[in-house]
Amino acid sequence: DGGITQSPKYLFRKEGQNVTLSCEQNLNHDAMYWYRQDPGQGLRLIYYSQIVNDFQKGDIAEGYSVSREKKESFPLTVTSAQKNPTAFYLCASSTTGWGLAKNIQYFGAGTRLSVL
Amino acid sequence: DQQVKQNSPSLSVQEGRISILNCDYTNSMFDYFLWYKKYPAEGPTFLISISSIKDKNEDGRFTVFLNKSAKHLSLHIVPSQPGDSAVYFCAASGGGTSYGKLTFGQGTILTVHP
Numbered sequence: 001d002g003g004i005t006q007s008p009k010y011l012f013r014k015e016g017q018n019v020t021l022s023c024e025q026n027l028n029h030d031a032m033y034w035y036r037q038d039p040g041q042g043l044r045l046i047y048y049s050q051i052v053n054d055f056q057k058g059d060i061a062e063g064y065s066v067s068r069e070k071k072e073s074f075p076l077t078v079t080s081a082q083k084n085p086t087a088f089y090l091c092a093s094s095t096t097g098w099g100l101a102k103n104i105q106y107f108g109a110g111t112r113l114s115v116l
Numbered sequence: 117d118q119q120v121k122q123n124s125p126s127l128s129v130q131e132g133r134i135s136i137l138n139c140d141y142t143n144s145m146f147d148y149f150l151w152y153k154k155y156p157a158e159g160p161t162f163l164i165s166i167s168s169i170k171d172k173n174e175d176g177r178f179t180v181f182l183n184k185s186a187k188h189l190s191l192h193i194v195p196s197q198p199g200d201s202a203v204y205f206c207a208a209s210g211g212g213t214s215y216g217k218l219t220f221g222q223g224t225i226l227t228v229h230p
Binding site: 004006035045058103104105107 | 161165221
């Protein structure tokens with residue numbers, strides 16, 4: 001079954017700690033994305049990557065870091081600089097190119113991060 | 117500046133009736149609009165889309181209408197079913213940003229009563 005796997009489902013962070021959220025896809029997609037969802041708000045883009053070893057900041061990148069060493073993997077690190085990390089984090093992937101297909105993003109089930 | 121807005125946080129509809137979810141946008145450069153459906157504790161799933169060169173797209177019980185002059189789109193679900201109860205997000209792409217980058221609205225919680 002092709003899809004996107006996020007782990008863990010729930011994560012707790014202590015103050016001053018960095019935590020890493022995992023995202024793996026087997027859809028052979030070039031592009032991957034990280035979003036944050038807060039209650040009553042839409043999804044806000046944190047980082048995205050169109051190709052291996054390259055990534056760009058989204059709208060709310062401060063306090064987060066990513067890497068893209070493999071096509072299948074796009075881990076997100078929530079650093080201690082992110083002062084309000086409690087949220088639902090969603091990873092997505094898509095093809096690249098032209099037309100509608102590149103805009104259809106496929107999402108994982110999400111990771112809920114809470115601060116202890 | 118929120119470029120995509122869903123002004124109704126929630127909508128309640130009786131089973132069998134029509135559900136109409138609305139979305140407004142400000143950026144005239146958007147070239148694709150998409151609707152996603154999300155159940156609690158799950159990721160959103162793609163539902164239906166429309167290109168900016170069209171004004172209607174239909175897929176089974178779901179129809180999306182686009183009014184470019186008003187910068188408004190709507191999703192119609194007919195007939196509504198209890199399984200349609202979920203959060204619906206509209207999203208837009210293009211607008212001079214990198215390919216594949218979507219801008220999402222805040223979402224509308226749809227509840228379909230049996």
